Amino acid sequence: MFDTLEKINGATLQHGRAHNRVYLMDTEQYNWDLLIENMKTIAHKKEYDKILSRVPEEAIDVFKSKGYTVEAKIPKLYNGEQAGYFLADYLSSERANSPSQVKKTITSVKTIALAANSSSEDAFFALPDHLEIRKLGEKDLPSIIRLHEMAFQSYPFPIHDPEYLKQLLHENHEFYGLFENDALLVSAILKIQENESSVEIMDFATHPNYNGQNLNYYLVQEIKQRVSSNKYKTLYALVRATSYGLNITFSKHGFILGGTLMNNTVIRGNLESMNVWYCNLSEA
Template identity: 55%
Template sequence: MFDTIERIEGGLVHHGNGNKRVYLQEANHGNWNLLISSIRNLAQQQKYDKIVSRVPEGGIASFQSEGYQVEAKIPGLYNGVTTGYFVADFLNKERSNCAEQKLKMIQSVKTIALAAANSSRDSYMAMPHTLEIHKLGGEELNKLTALAQLNERAFRSYPFPIHDRSFLIELLQQGYEFYGLFEEGQLIVASILRPNEAESNMEVVDFITNSNYRGQNLSYYLVQEIKKKSAERGLKTIYTSVRATSYGLNITFSKHGFSYGGTLLNNTLIGDTMESMNVWYLSLN
């Protein structure tokens, strides 16, 4: 069962029974109260547990007055100037609870990741000559079959049919981008990106790694390439959310100079587990 994507009162909304959540992904207009009321009605009708909204600074007071709490903050998310917030409303209060052991794990990952921090200037590491990075699409459209197969093996559940090559082509048409790390022609790590030229930012949506190559920190080289390409096109900010109990990716982003923005509690279904997600961001100004 996949997420629905629709426009509600000018906002771009993802929602579905997998995550049991409404995600307001884009919104930037004056009538915040109407938008807040509409997405809450949707969440109640569908019996979702959580609403999470990504909003600019101008809307934060309206959301907080309706009981939303700030879970993460990204300075300069919008055009390198305006702060962005991830705010949450838990319609089911049990969704806001997190076991003490899980909270300790989240704190441990965060502490170790922050201890590994480098500046973005000091994060370069030469890629082994056996590896190559390709942007998938255009002349590399034939490689989308390999990406679809990698996605199918990697994810037991996902809010969108990313194991379907035709859906990946739809995402390309919507402006999404894919990068792949190859070894001797085999796709071993891939990334899904969502650039937003109007906001001058890039969201790193996901990483997918061949199970035979996990634990080798190979996503490091893709992050390196994403930073380079984002800077070349004049984008101001890169941001992502990664599983809060995963040492690998949290450390990788910290080593690349990303800053910790906050934790989205019990936010995303990964496999069979509702996971909290750490938000990381990098200013390219």
């Protein structure tokens, strides 16, 4: 059960049963009224219960007038100049609400993560000698697929398919991995958005035997250093809002909390809220 990527009037939409939502990922057109109408038509036809849109600041008044609410903001997301916003329209009251205990956990995670915020200098830890981080290529696909099979019970895209991963590698994505004795322990996929001068860190996968060891810390550190040395101006990630470890990791590396996307993403069969962490690299 994979999500669909669809181009409509210059906009790229991700939608499907995996997350039961429509997600406006990016757009090259600015007829916001028509785009909002088209997304709502798809959502009603497919019986989705959330529409999430990532748009530049110039669009937020139109989206708000149609009932959308701002869930997160990334200043200077677009080419280091215009802010980007995540706005949501909930088509069911159930999707819009979370149990009180989950809300308490999300609040606790934010509080502890924000308290851990530090400068890049204070956050730096040398990679242990027995570990190695490198950019991954086609020769690493078998290792990536094995790790994905162990880390993800289900996924909205065919990340176990070598042809799909090859396509990502050739179409504005980069893969990074952390190894111990040539065994891939942690991987991450980066989506390079050249037209925005931004990079999104996506899809951390950790070998189940190494969960809880915070190896993501070293991978985030390396990715931030590599991206900072290039022309990109903003680095961001969507992180499971109830995960203490990964939220603390991003905060320690100087990322800023931009907001929370409520009941947004299905992970391991559970509907999860996602915190948006960002770093404006020119200011880091």
